[in-house]
Amino acid sequence: MTDRAFLKLTGLLIGLWLVLPTLVIVPVSLNPRRSLAVSWSDWSLQWFQRFFDDPRWLDALTTSVVVAVQASVLATVLGTMAAFALERVTGKFRRVLDASIATPIVIPVILLGIGIYFAFLRWGLAGTTQGLVLAHAVTALPLVVHPVSAALSRYDRSLDRAASSLGAGAVARFYQVTLPMIAPGVLAGALFAFIWSFDEVVMAIFLSSPRQPTLPVLMFNSVTQSVDPTVAAASVLVLASSTVVVLLAMALSRKGARSG
Amino acid sequence: MADQTSLKSRTRWRTATRPQTSHGGVELRLTGLTRSFGSAIAVDNVDLTVKPGEFMTLLGPSGSGKTTTLNMIAGFLAPDSGRIMFDGRDVSSLPANRRNIGMVFQNYALFPTMSVRDNVGYPLRQRRVKASQRRSQVDAALEMVELGHLWDRRPAELSGGQQQRVALARAIVHRPPLLLMDEPLGALDRRLRDSLQSEIAAIHRHVGSTVIYVTHDQDEALCLSDRIAVFRDGRIEQLSSPSDMYEQPETSFVASFLGDSNILVGTFTRDGNLRLPDGTEVRCGPADAGRGDAAVAGPATVVVRPERMRLTELEATPRSGTNCLVGVVIEERYLGATRMVALDVGGDRRIVVRENSGAGQTRPIGSRLRVCWEPADGVWIDRGADRHGESS
Ligand SMILES: Nc1ncnc2c1ncn2[C@@H]1O[C@H](COP(=O)(O)OP(=O)(O)OP(=O)(O)O)[C@@H](O)[C@H]1O
Ligand SMILES: [Mg+2]
Numbered sequence: 001m002t003d004r005a006f007l008k009l010t011g012l013l014i015g016l017w018l019v020l021p022t023l024v025i026v027p028v029s030l031n032p033r034r035s036l037a038v039s040w041s042d043w044s045l046q047w048f049q050r051f052f053d054d055p056r057w058l059d060a061l062t063t064s065v066v067v068a069v070q071a072s073v074l075a076t077v078l079g080t081m082a083a084f085a086l087e088r089v090t091g092k093f094r095r096v097l098d099a100s101i102a103t104p105i106v107i108p109v110i111l112l113g114i115g116i117y118f119a120f121l122r123w124g125l126a127g128t129t130q131g132l133v134l135a136h137a138v139t140a141l142p143l144v145v146h147p148v149s150a151a152l153s154r155y156d157r158s159l160d161r162a163a164s165s166l167g168a169g170a171v172a173r174f175y176q177v178t179l180p181m182i183a184p185g186v187l188a189g190a191l192f193a194f195i196w197s198f199d200e201v202v203m204a205i206f207l208s209s210p211r212q213p214t215l216p217v218l219m220f221n222s223v224t225q226s227v228d229p230t231v232a233a234a235s236v237l238v239l240a241s242s243t244v245v246v247l248l249a250m251a252l253s254r255k256g257a258r259s260g
Numbered sequence: 261m262a263d264q265t266s267l268k269s270r271t272r273w274r275t276a277t278r279p280q281t282s283h284g285g286v287e288l289r290l291t292g293l294t295r296s297f298g299s300a301i302a303v304d305n306v307d308l309t310v311k312p313g314e315f316m317t318l319l320g321p322s323g324s325g326k327t328t329t330l331n332m333i334a335g336f337l338a339p340d341s342g343r344i345m346f347d348g349r350d351v352s353s354l355p356a357n358r359r360n361i362g363m364v365f366q367n368y369a370l371f372p373t374m375s376v377r378d379n380v381g382y383p384l385r386q387r388r389v390k391a392s393q394r395r396s397q398v399d400a401a402l403e404m405v406e407l408g409h410l411w412d413r414r415p416a417e418l419s420g421g422q423q424q425r426v427a428l429a430r431a432i433v434h435r436p437p438l439l440l441m442d443e444p445l446g447a448l449d450r451r452l453r454d455s456l457q458s459e460i461a462a463i464h465r466h467v468g469s470t471v472i473y474v475t476h477d478q479d480e481a482l483c484l485s486d487r488i489a490v491f492r493d494g495r496i497e498q499l500s501s502p503s504d505m506y507e508q509p510e511t512s513f514v515a516s517f518l519g520d521s522n523i524l525v526g527t528f529t530r531d532g533n534l535r536l537p538d539g540t541e542v543r544c545g546p547a548d549a550g551r552g553d554a555a556v557a558g559p560a561t562v563v564v565r566p567e568r569m570r571l572t573e574l575e576a577t578p579r580s581g582t583n584c585l586v587g588v589v590i591e592e593r594y595l596g597a598t599r600m601v602a603l604d605v606g607g608d609r610r611i612v613v614r615e616n617s618g619a620g621q622t623r624p625i626g627s628r629l630r631v632c633w634e635p636a637d638g639v640w641i642d643r644g645a646d647r648h649g650e651s652s
Contacts, residue, residue: 156367156369158365158367158369159369159371161334161336161356161363161365161369162363162365162369162370162371163357163371163382164335164336164355164356164357165334165335165336165356165357165361165362165363165440166357166362166363166382166383166386166430166431166434167357167360167383167386167387167434168357168382168386169355169357172386176371176382176385177371177373180373181372181373
C-alpha cells in the first residue's frame, strides 16, 4: 500500500468514526415505537409529526432562531468592525489582540457559561433572552473576525484611494467599494455565528429563560428527564440545517478567497 | 545630420499654436513642498507652478519623489511643510475626496464588483448627478476611449489596455480641473503605450484639464508634455519644455537621463574653448557664448547628442571650424532606422555616434574613423559641477 492510499484510508476511517455516531440518530428518529432504539423492520415519521405538533418544541425552535439571528447580526457588526481595526495594527500588539479575540475558542465553554452567569446575575441579565444573545454574540466574535480579516487582507487598498480621488468620502467608500468586495467573508462569518448560537447548549443552560428554553436546552432536558424519541427527530432537523448552513458558509469563504 | 526624431518615430501631436483650452484647467502651485519618511527626505522643498490646462510631466529615476509629490497633490499624503494651491486656494488640509480631481493609477484600480458603466459613472454618482444625465455622460466618456460597446463587462473581463482606457474614462467623466496620472502606461506593452499616448493627448485637448503626469519613460515625457520637471533626489533638477530639455540640458544628469549624450569633461580655457585631458581643444556653443567672457579657467563640461556627430574616413579633410576627434570603433549596434557606433577616442573616453543606417556601409570594429561635430551642437553645462554641488 502506498503512503498516499494509507493516508486516505486513515482519513476516511477517522471521518466515519466522527460522523457515524451522529448518523445513528437518523434511524432512531424513524423508529415507530416509543423507545430510543433502532428498528430495522419498519419505520414512521411520527416523531417528526410530534415535533411540529407540540408547541413546546416549536416555541423552543422559535426562541433558538430569534436568539441566533440577533446574536449573529450583533457578532457580524462587531466582528467586522474589529477586523477593520485589527487591519491597522501591526507587530507585537497585533498578536496580543489576535490572541485575545480568540479566547472564547480556547476557554472551556462551561467556564464562560459560569463566568457570564455570575456577571449577568449582578446586571440582571441572567435568564433573559437579551443576555443569551449578548453572550452568544461575544463568543461568536472570532468566528466573524477570522473570515472578514482574511477577506480584508486580500482587499486592494488602492481601491480606497481611487474612490476618494473620485469624490467618495469614508462612508461611501465603505458601503460602495469595500463592503461589496469583502461581502462573501462577512456573510460566511454571519453564518458561522448563526450556527454557533443555534447549536450552543452549555451557556444556554445557564443563561436562557426557564420559560423560554432554546431548542438545544429542551433537547438536553428531554434526554435527561424522559424517553421521548421526538428528541431524535429534533436532532435530525438540527443536524440537517446546521450542515446546510456550514456548507454554505464554507463555500462563501472559499469564494471570498478566490475573488480577492 | 541625423534626424533626432528618427529613432523616436513618434510625433508630438500638439502644434505650438494649439488653442489654449484653459476653460477646464486649474492653476496648480506648489510652494516649499517637503515630505520625509523617517530620516529619508522623499520630496525636498519643491516649488512648481503649473498653468491652467498645461500638461506637466514629472520625470525622474526610481525613488526620486515623483509619486510622493503626486500623492500630496491628490491629498493621499500630508506634506511635512509647504503649500498646495489650486487657483490660489490652499487645499493642503482638504481630504482627497474634496479636491475635485481625477486620477489614473498604474494598476488601473477599477472597482472589480462594478460594471464598466458603473465604474465610469462613479465620480458622477458621488456628485449626485441624475441617473439619466449620468448615463449620457458615461457613454460619451466611454466613446472617447472607444469602449462604448463594452459597457456591461466587469473589469476582470477586459484586457490591460482596455482596463486602463476605462480608468481614463472614469478619471475624466466629471471633467476634473486637475487630472493626475501615475505611470498610467507602465504596465502596458510598447504598442498599447503608443496608442494610449495619443488617446491621452486627445483627451487632454478635449477636456482641457491641467494634467500632472508621472513617468520615468523619457519618450512619453517628450511627446506628451508642455513642460517637463526632471526630478532627482526629491528636488526639481530642471524645468523646461521638451525641446529645451533635450537641446539645452542644464546639468549632465538631465543630459544623460533624457536621451543619449556624450559628456565631454575638460577645462574651460580663456578663449572660450573646452580643453580635453589629452590637450585637444574643442569649440562649443554659439560663437559669442557669453559664458566665457568673465570666467577664469576651470573644470567644465560639454554635452553633444550622438545624432549631431558624424563619422568620416581619416583621409577626408574636415571642414575648418568643426570639432574633430579620431577614434577606434569598439561597438556597433544596429537599431533599424539608425545605428549606434561607439568609438574609443583615447584616454578611456568613449564617444557614441548615431547615424542613419540607410548610409550603406557598416562600421567594422577596430576601424579608425574621424568623428566631427559643429561647435553649435555642443551645449555647455555649468562649469564645475551640477547645481547640487555633486558630480554625477
Ligand atoms: N510610504 C513610504 N514609506 C517609506 N518610504 C517611502 C514611502 N513612500 C516613498 N518612500 C521613499 O521616498 C522616496 C521617493 O519615493 P517615490 O515613490 O516618490 O519615488 P518615485 O519617483 O515615484 O519612484 P518610482 O519611479 O520608482 O515610482 C523613495 O526613496 C522611497 O523609498
Ligand atoms: Mg512612483
